[in-house]
Amino acid sequence: xxxxxxxxxxxxxxxxxxxxxxxxxxxxxxxxxxxxxxxxxxxxxxxxxxxxxxxxxxxxxxxxxxxxxxxxxxxxxxxxxxxxxxxxxxxxxxxxxxxxxxxxxxxxxxxxxxxxxxxxxxxxxxxxxxxxxxxxxxxxxxxxxxxxxxxxxxxxxxxxxxxxxxxxxxxxxxxxxxxxxxxxxxxxxxxxxxxxxxxxxxxxxxxxxxxxxxxxxxxxxxxxxxxxxxxxxxxxxxxxxxxxxxxxxxxxxxxxxxxxxxxxxxxxxxxxxxxxxxxxxxxxxxxxxxxxxxxxxxxxxxxxxxxxxxxxxxxxxxxxxxxxxxxxxxxxxxxxxxxxxxxxxxxxxxxxxxxxxxxxxxxxxxxxxxxxxxxxxxxxxxxxxxxxxxx
Amino acid sequence: xxxxxxxxxxxxxxxxxxxxxxxxxxxxxxxxxxxxxxxxxxxxxxxxxxxxxxxxxxxxxxxxxxxxxxxxxxxxxxxxxxxxxxxxxxxxxxxxxxxxxxxxxxxxxxxxxxxxxxxxxxxxxxxxxxxxxxxxxxxxxxxxxxxxxxxxxxxxxxxxxxxxxxxxxxxxxxxxxxxxxxxxxxxxxxxxxxxxxxxxxxxxxxxxxxxxxxxxxxxxxxxxxxxxxxxxxxxxxxxxxxxxxxxxxxxxxxxxxxxxxxxxxxxxxxxxxxxxxxxxxxxxxxxxxxxxxxxxxxxxxxxxx
Numbered sequence: 001x002x003x004x005x006x007x008x009x010x011x012x013x014x015x016x017x018x019x020x021x022x023x024x025x026x027x028x029x030x031x032x033x034x035x036x037x038x039x040x041x042x043x044x045x046x047x048x049x050x051x052x053x054x055x056x057x058x059x060x061x062x063x064x065x066x067x068x069x070x071x072x073x074x075x076x077x078x079x080x081x082x083x084x085x086x087x088x089x090x091x092x093x094x095x096x097x098x099x100x101x102x103x104x105x106x107x108x109x110x111x112x113x114x115x116x117x118x119x120x121x122x123x124x125x126x127x128x129x130x131x132x133x134x135x136x137x138x139x140x141x142x143x144x145x146x147x148x149x150x151x152x153x154x155x156x157x158x159x160x161x162x163x164x165x166x167x168x169x170x171x172x173x174x175x176x177x178x179x180x181x182x183x184x185x186x187x188x189x190x191x192x193x194x195x196x197x198x199x200x201x202x203x204x205x206x207x208x209x210x211x212x213x214x215x216x217x218x219x220x221x222x223x224x225x226x227x228x229x230x231x232x233x234x235x236x237x238x239x240x241x242x243x244x245x246x247x248x249x250x251x252x253x254x255x256x257x258x259x260x261x262x263x264x265x266x267x268x269x270x271x272x273x274x275x276x277x278x279x280x281x282x283x284x285x286x287x288x289x290x291x292x293x294x295x296x297x298x299x300x301x302x303x304x305x306x307x308x309x310x311x312x313x314x315x316x317x318x319x320x321x322x323x324x325x326x327x328x329x330x331x332x333x334x335x336x337x338x339x340x341x342x343x344x345x346x347x348x349x350x351x352x353x354x355x356x357x358x359x360x361x362x363x364x365x366x367x368x369x370x371x372x373x374x375x376x377x378x379x380x381x382x383x384x385x386x387x388x389x390x391x
Numbered sequence: 392x393x394x395x396x397x398x399x400x401x402x403x404x405x406x407x408x409x410x411x412x413x414x415x416x417x418x419x420x421x422x423x424x425x426x427x428x429x430x431x432x433x434x435x436x437x438x439x440x441x442x443x444x445x446x447x448x449x450x451x452x453x454x455x456x457x458x459x460x461x462x463x464x465x466x467x468x469x470x471x472x473x474x475x476x477x478x479x480x481x482x483x484x485x486x487x488x489x490x491x492x493x494x495x496x497x498x499x500x501x502x503x504x505x506x507x508x509x510x511x512x513x514x515x516x517x518x519x520x521x522x523x524x525x526x527x528x529x530x531x532x533x534x535x536x537x538x539x540x541x542x543x544x545x546x547x548x549x550x551x552x553x554x555x556x557x558x559x560x561x562x563x564x565x566x567x568x569x570x571x572x573x574x575x576x577x578x579x580x581x582x583x584x585x586x587x588x589x590x591x592x593x594x595x596x597x598x599x600x601x602x603x604x605x606x607x608x609x610x611x612x613x614x615x616x617x618x619x620x621x622x623x624x625x626x627x628x629x630x631x632x633x634x635x636x637x638x639x640x641x642x643x644x645x646x647x648x649x650x651x652x653x654x655x656x657x658x659x660x661x662x663x664x665x666x667x668x669x670x671x672x673x674x675x676x677x678x679x680x681x682x683x684x685x686x687x688x689x690x691x692x693x694x695x696x
Contacts, residue, residue, distance in 0.1 A: 037606040039506050169668045192651075195668045198612045200603045203533070204648040205402040211394040217674065224508060226603045235513070235530040238522030257510040257604060 004080040004164045026314055026321075029086030031079060031097040031107070033313040034071040038223040040253045041099050041299050042071070045121065047291050048300030049096070051283070052307030054290070061314040068092065072103050074197065079103035080110065087114045092121060093321050096306045097301065099222075101125035101144060101171035112136050115324055116312075117331065121306040122299055125171045126178075129350045130384030135328050135391070138303040138349040142270055143382035144172050145179030148247045150268040150355035151218065152183030155245055160216040161186040163245075164209040166229075167220040168196035176247055177222035182383065189214050200228050206236045214242060222248045230261040250360055252297040255368045262360040262368065270351075271340045272358045272372040279337040295369070301339045308336040346381055348388035354378050393527045398648045399641070404533045406438065406640020411595035412613060413620040414547060415588030421627020422563045422584050425474060426482050428489040430592050431610025432496035433469075437462045437593025438600040439500060442509040451514045458597050466589020470582045478581075486558040508606035509621060511597070536598050543594065547629055550684055560584060564627050577584050609664035619675060623682050625689025634690060639675050646671035 011391055030049060032042035046069060058065050068090055072079035079098070084094045087110055095111055095118045100105040104123040111118040112134045119138045120128070128134070129143040155163065163186060167173035173193060181188055189212045192205040209217050217238070221229045226249035233239055239261070245269045273284050273296060283304055287296040296304075309331060316330035317323065334343050334351075344352045357373040416430050440461045445454025473492065477485050512518075513532055520528040551557035559580055562570045571577045596610065603609065620639055624631025650671040654663035682690065 036608055037508060039602075040508075043506070169665065191664060193664055193668050194647075195672050199647075199668070199672070201405060203405075203530075204398055204644050207394055207397045207401060208648060210397075224604050224606055227508075227510065228602070230515075231510075231604075234518060234600055235520075235532050237528050237530065253507075257508060259510070259512070333442070 144175030437596030462593025631691035
């Protein structure tokens with residue numbers, strides 16, 4: 001009891017201290033999925049964030065960094081609770097992470113209301129790019145529509161005339177299918193949304209796609225669902241009959257499970273592990289060194305960028321994070337070396353960036369890796385930026 | 392028409408797979424009066440064993456056979472070590488203990504196989520479509536699931552209705568104390584039944600593994616459906632489980648296939664596309680609610696206790 005009292009008063013004193021004094025450390029809250037079947041994504045993001053901290057000697061602007069990792073359990077309501085906890089009881093300076101658009105949409109209001117800067121390192125629902133854009137929300141990934149839009153361009157190049165779209169029924173799934181439809185010039189002969197995340201059997205949807213006899217099928221299935229989709233696509237006999245075009249369905253995390261099934265299936269991405277810039281070479285090489293047996297994915301690359309973005313803002317404001325406008329201006333400059341080469345924010349805090357065509361190949365050691373085939377679009381801006389009226 | 396045939400086969404395949412899972416559940420519940428939430432963990436173990444053994448032996452069929460035996464053994468071990476202590480206790484205790492087992496098995500799998508999941512690749516002769524009718528191609532693997540499941544269903548029928556062991560199982564379902572009093576080794580019977588249930592779950596898991604992936608917690612969502620089937624079919628009734636599983640399989644698959652088009656007649660395209668997946672996944676529960684109102688004991692209630 002006495003010890004508890006002592007600890008409590010010490011904590012009180014400690015809490016009272018920094019309020020007046022200069023910031024003593026940088027506190028970052030990190031939300032991702034660390035449990036369940038998609039934990040591999042969260043782990044990749046955490047690994048990359050830790051690697052970024054290692055690269056900066058775990059200091060930002062000379063101040064030590066403290067990171068609090070929280071698991072959203074793949075559920076919007078849990079993500080929101082954890083966000084509130086990070087803001088209200090941990091009083092973090094920044095929140096980073098968010099894989100899932102629906103989790104981010106549920107959580108972002110807390111960040112905006114409390115004027116806590118939130119850097120989404122994956123989720124990119126159209127709301128944050130358009131009407132609900134905020135000075136406190138930044139993205140080191142993309143707006144959901146951008147990647148499938150690039151795929152739509154590529155499908156035009158390949159002369160695809162009719163397409164069938166399949167994706168999960170949640171915020172990102174609808175954005176993705178909308179994105180590909182906005183640039184694809186051919187006819188969309190059918191569209192299927194499946195229950196997310198628990199529908200894992202796509203036989204009914206694949207049978208419908210087969211019956212429509214389209215030139216191509218476009219799918220968006222992130223995480224494990226992508227593995228399931230590809231194996232069912234092969235089993236249904238569609239492989240070799242109707243070509244598949246993807247966004248976020250094949251990545252370094254799913255490839256070890258998809259193996260041969262992924263070969264020859266193109267995807268669009270803003271980052272590929274072989275992009276020829278120094279920051280990226282260092283990131284990929286050190287990641288493989290630090291985490292033997294693992295390879296970084298785009299989720300990790302975006303999170304590595306997010307850590308460097310935060311560090312650049314802390315350095316620019318000399319650790320004075322109470323001046324929110326100054327922090328916002330510093331973040332907007334994006335003064336850091338991105339692993340995807342050049343990096344610039346649009347007015348709505350979404351990056352303006354290139355999108356590449358990537359393809360899975362087998363390297364000389366028999367490992368499955370992704371490689372850049374071509375640049376599909378350059379300096380691409382999302383299509384919601386003009387709806388953003390940032391106050 | 393070919394599309395409809397294909398969707399029906401999909402429904403049948405899914406239903407039969409659910410039957411394997413529900414049969415084990417209903418056997419254990421009906422005969423041992425034990426609510427086993429960890430049934431899904433045995434399903435998961437079946438898949439993990441199959442992926443591991445198939446990689447070791449290099450043969451899918453051999454791996455599946457070994458996995459089946461391994462799940463049977465694990466099931467019997469679980470019965471001897473954990474379940475035995477739960478008989479005669481409140482159902483709430485069963486739920487609590489078997490929920491603990493779910494956590495235990497998930498963590499165990501994480502320790503042994505890691506969090507990343509595994510894949511169980513199919514041999515090429517199963518990974519292609521076959522022509523079943525003129526103009527209708529169907530996945531050879533799904534077809535083989537249908538055949539294996541029907542064989543197992545027939546085997547179960549013969550086992551339960553035509554053998555001495557089956558007679559004891561049925562007797563155990565209607566009056567446990569009495570068959571104990573008649574000198575039947577009820578302990579051994581229970582271990583066997585639980586092992587059989589585990590093997591059925593393992594079979595469902597390993598057959599589903601190439602279609603879905605092998606991952607931690609893979610048995611939890613599908614277990615909900617298995618419980619629904621047990622309730623619809625009548626607790627303890629294998630025949631009920633069979634009929635209910637086929638019904639649920641068809642409703643789920645055909646609902647997903649045709650509900651969007653149906654809704655499109657009444658709503659805009661956008662609304663229909665968004666609402667249909669949500670509504671069609673509700674159909675199964677709707678069916679359960681109706682059955683519960685009309686026949687609270689299920690379609691084929693096991694003889695009263």
